[in-house]
Amino acid sequence: MAARRPWLANRPAWWLIFLAQLAPLIYLAWAIPTHQLGYEPVVDSLRFLGDTALYLLLIGLAVTPVQRLWPRAGLIDYRRMAGLYAFFYASLHILLWVIIDRQLDLAAIWEDVVEREHITFGAIAFLLLVPLAITSSRGWMRRLGRRWKMLHRLVYPATALVVLHYFLSVKFDTRTPIILAVLLLLLFLARPITRWLAERGRRSD
Ligand code: HEM
Numbered sequence: 001m002a003a004r005r006p007w008l009a010n011r012p013a014w015w016l017i018f019l020a021q022l023a024p025l026i027y028l029a030w031a032i033p034t035h036q037l038g039y040e041p042v043v044d045s046l047r048f049l050g051d052t053a054l055y056l057l058l059i060g061l062a063v064t065p066v067q068r069l070w071p072r073a074g075l076i077d078y079r080r081m082a083g084l085y086a087f088f089y090a091s092l093h094i095l096l097w098v099i100i101d102r103q104l105d106l107a108a109i110w111e112d113v114v115e116r117e118h119i120t121f122g123a124i125a126f127l128l129l130v131p132l133a134i135t136s137s138r139g140w141m142r143r144l145g146r147r148w149k150m151l152h153r154l155v156y157p158a159t160a161l162v163v164l165h166y167f168l169s170v171k172f173d174t175r176t177p178i179i180l181a182v183l184l185l186l187l188f189l190a191r192p193i194t195r196w197l198a199e200r201g202r203r204s205d
Pocket of ligand 1: 046049170
């Protein structure tokens with residue numbers, strides 16, 4: 001009997017998930033010209049793009065544990081898509097800040113990167129994400145072998161730095177970044193726990 005295909009490993013599901021991750025950009029492209037954002041559309045867009053990037057990083061991190069507990073979901077191919085989209089939104093977040101907020105003033109940009117703590121952590125996080133985005137293809141996976149896995153574990157410190165960047169950038173209500181830090185810790189712990197559960201399940205089959 002032929003093995004049953006994982007649920008989400010098909011073209012319609014791929015397109016649905018691809019478009020769902022593009023939706024925040026479509027929303028922003030509609031919300032800016034139609035004045036749907038608040039009194040400070042640049043700051044609001046900056047926050048929206050930053051939030052989207054961070055949520056996609058967390059979604060990408062959730063893929064492996066969910067896939068281990070639910071192998072028939074066929075989620076694993078979407079881990080790379082979420083990571084690349086996270087990088088895309090983080091790049092737009094930074095470009096908006098560099099071009100509109102800082103008006104391409106390189107001296108002011110550098111001063112912020114070295115002197116404003118939350119910008120420093122955001123910049124380091126972004127630098128960590130660059131090699132991950134570059135080496136995300138199957139070709140790089142093959143070329144780097146075991147080192148690929150080690151390199152891609154950098155996504156945890158990168159995401160932790162983004163959460164810290166968020167925490168330091170908010171002035172009053174720090175509840176959301178604290179909740180996200182707890183979520184990140186749970187995702188980190190979920191890896192060994194779900195690996196153990198999956199191995200136990202295989203042994204008892
Ligand atoms: C050079 C790198 C970066 C710069 C210059 C930068 C800039 C900023 C600025 C200025 C804010 C504060 C906006 C405000 O509330 O006034 C902010 C917030 C934020 N940034 Fe970044 N960022 C950088 C990297 C990143 C990266 C790599 C991510 C995600 C992958 C990210 C995600 C966020 C998030 C989640 C917030 C909080 C948004 C909110 O308050 O809802 N940032 N960033």
